[in-house]
Amino acid sequence: MNKRAIITSALPYANGEIHLGHVASTYLPADVTTRYLKQKGVEAYYICASDDFGTPILLQSEKLGKTPQEYVEHWNKRDLEDFTAFNINFDFFYKTSSPENISFVQDVFSKLYDAGHIYESEITQFYCKTDKKFLxxxxxxxSCPYCKAEDQYSDLCESCGKVPEEIDNPKCSICGQPPTKEKTKHYFFKLKNFSEPLYKWLDENQNLQKDVKKYVQNWIKSGLVDWDITRDITWGVEIPLDDANGKVFYGWFDNHLAYISTALKFLNDKGIDGKEFWNSADIYHFIGKDIVYHHYLFLPAMRIGINNEFKLPDFIPTRGHLTLESKKISKSRNWYIGLKEFLGYYPADYLRFYLISINPYSQDDLNFDWDEFATKINSELIGNIGNFVNRALGFTAKSFEGNIPPPSDYEQIDNDAKQKILSLSSELDELMSQNHLDRALKKILEFSAHFxxxxxxxxxxxxxxxxxTCVYLSVNAVRSIAxxxxxxxxxxxxxxxQQLGLSETPSKQPWETISELNISSGHTLGKSSPIFEKIESEDIKAHKNKLGTKNL
Incomplete structure (x- = not known):
């Protein structure tokens, strides 16, 4: 494990509220990992930004009569507020429309252009005569030409994850009419020239998930195509060439570069050499499986193209999509739960506990189920962890006036309990370092159940x-849990x-102290009370009935 780390997650698109599907695969696992690394003594920073450019934002801002700048500024602020309420602890949250990112993107393009990795080509593109604009x-x-999924956008099939060269049965998403085709000039990145170094990087990086690596390597074997990196719209990073007026970069060219530019802004402002830090740190990019193509091909190829000036990611933790009551989340069909809405019902830790517990380190999809959520909170979080904490601390307060007695002779059962404490940090460390967060949480539950x-x-x-001896070991076990x-x-x-009566905070305790018996005899506990409240079935029924009926 490196002593430095930069953690990023797929940038939230500044085009609507954060919902449960967003946080499950990317932001929550990244936040948990960052907190863990900091406990391990790693100088770790969690960096993120709102993704501000692109066609959907331009369309929506036009509908609302706002400028794109006003529109994205609203969602940048709102997203950060929602993340903060969920205890997603970014060290820095910025935006792709920042002057620093715009300058960085243009600089990267110029270097790629000068190195011969960019060329101009005339293409035929969809054009809507009704709306009088390129599309x-x-x-x-x-329809996706690969998997035949209907109602897919032309830049990404959300069903199979591939980027179509051209969509089948095209329709203008504004007026619904079939578009014509007109000629225009675009700039292309020579992605197919990077097949060999990309394959080599994938082969040599042992930190990447094997199933994802194989998946991407098969894409490379089947033949990559050059990548159209420009668009004929007004909202985006302008291309720094005299003959490129009226064209901007495709969002996937500029947005992942904000990982770097945002990190540089944050680190340099702290008086740290941002570039040196990036290149000496472990780099994590947390993503969902729908953007594997971009993070395993586009992103590394561009960094290779500028002579690895900024190192490629060491880890790209990739997880599946969240469904809701076994149905695909859809904001247009009102089938979703907004993060802000959920946090109005229950504490953030209830949702964090549930999502982590059902989310394996794989591309398998996971499902939010209201009944399962209530069961897990009531039986596992409250019935297991909450019950033990309350029993141990409540009994000590009642029978010993909150004062920890010295242990007496140890029986075998006491030795076994002590050994559980002494081995917990290493057992959790192995799972956390491999990004098996769900298994690590399960290990804590097993520990609590044992006690x-x-x-x-x-x-x-x-x-x-x-x-x-029982009181002494039990209270120290509560400390390990905390x-x-x-x-x-x-x-x-x-x-x-706080109920343990300890100073500082548990997050400031070094990781290895999980397995230390640092609450000595004579220590006085704080005030004891139940940590959690039971979820009532009537409330769950009401939440289920509300699905699909909210007013947007």
Whole structure:
């Protein structure tokens, strides 16, 4: 593990509210990982930005009578507010429309152009005679030529994840009429010339998921095509060439460069050499499986094209999509739950717990189910962790006035319990370092369940021999839980810490201290009370009934 790290996640598009599907695969896993790395003593920074350019934003701002700048500024602010309420702790949140990113994008293009990786070519593009404009990307909908999925945008099939050369059965997304074809000049990136170095990089990077690597390598074997990096619209980063008036960069050319430009802005403002830090750090890009093509091909090819001036990612944790009650999330059909809406119902840690617990480190899709959510919170978070914490601390407060007694002789069951504490940090570390966050959370649940059984077996309320040892070990086990949960459930972890009567915060404790018995005899606990509240079935029924009926 490197002593430096930069963590990014796919940039939220500044075109609407953040919903549960957004946070499940990218932002929450990235946040948990960043918190873990910081506990490990890594100088880690979580960097993000709103993705401000492109056709959908231009379309929507025109409908609302706003300038694109006004429109994206609103969503940049709103997105950050929602993320913050969910305890997604960015070290810096910026925007792709920043002057720093625009300058950086133009500089990268110029270097690629000077190196011979860019060429101009006349193409035939869809044109709507009704709306009198060329129709790039999301101005055109149709059928995917690869998997035949209907109602797909021309720049990305959300069903198979491929980027079509040309969409089948095209329709103008503004007026619905079939477009004609007209000639225009565009600039292309010679992606197919990078097949060999891309394949080599994938082959040599052992940190990437094997199934994703194989998937992308098969794409390369089947033959890459050069990439059209310009669009005939008014909202985007202008191309820095005299004969490119009226053209801007395709959003996927500029947006991932904001990973770098935003990191440089943040680090340089802190007095750190941003470029040197980037190239000496572990680089993480957390993404969903729908943008594998861009992050495994476009992004690394562009960095290779500027002579690896900025290192390629070491990790690209890729997870599947979230469905809602086993149906695809769709804002147009009102089949979604906004993050802000959800946080009006339940604490952020309830959602963090549930999403992490059902989200494996794979491309498999996961499903949000209201009934399962309630069951997991009530039986696992409350019935397991909450129950043990309350039993151990509540009993100590009642029977020992909150003062920790010194342990007496250890029986075998006490030695086993102590060993559970001593081995927890290394067991969790192995899972966290491999990005198996769901398994790590399960390990914490197993740890808590063991101590529930231990407490029950020792029966300290009978005040028999070994009671002091049971209390001493149980309270220290609560401390271990608080530290290990701090990456997953920061608010709940802090509440437990306060009830333990400890200073600082659990997130500031070094990782290895999870397995230390640092609460000594004579320590006095804080005030004890239940950490969590049960979810009622009537409320769940109401939330389910509301799906699909919200007013947009």
């Amino acid at each position: 790039p990307d999301r101005y055109v909908k149709g 529930n059984q231990y407490f029950q077996h020792k029966e300290p309320w009978k005040k028999g021999p070994g009671t002091d 530290i290990s949960l701090s990456s997953f459930l920061p608010e709940s972890s802090e509440k437990i810490w």
